[in-house]
Amino acid sequence: MVSRSRLKSVLTGLALYAMAAMVVGYFGVNAYTGKYGLNARQELDQEIVALTSELARLKAERAEGEKRVALLRSSGIDPDMLDERVRYQLDYANPRDLVHIIPQK
Numbered sequence: 001m002v003s004r005s006r007l008k009s010v011l012t013g014l015a016l017y018a019m020a021a022m023v024v025g026y027f028g029v030n031a032y033t034g035k036y037g038l039n040a041r042q043e044l045d046q047e048i049v050a051l052t053s054e055l056a057r058l059k060a061e062r063a064e065g066e067k068r069v070a071l072l073r074s075s076g077i078d079p080d081m082l083d084e085r086v087r088y089q090l091d092y093a094n095p096r097d098l099v100h101i102i103p104q105k
Contacts, residue, residue: 068081
């Protein structure tokens, strides 16, 4: 009978260690692959880099647009800019301009 209780206590100890190892393994796997894990952090870093470059491009585009709008302000209209915008919007051309018509396919 002594050996039976000793076997039971050894198996109980092994079961507790196995359960503890499974709990630690579960949290370890989630720390690596979970929603807030190491892989997610790397993906977020890549997304930050992509969005930062897109932000820089959009800022440059906005600065260019603001520069073009400043040229059209009434305080100092650039004649070339005004001529370009009028021709574009009214679809007109100067008689001295060379117009090349491309046929539609």
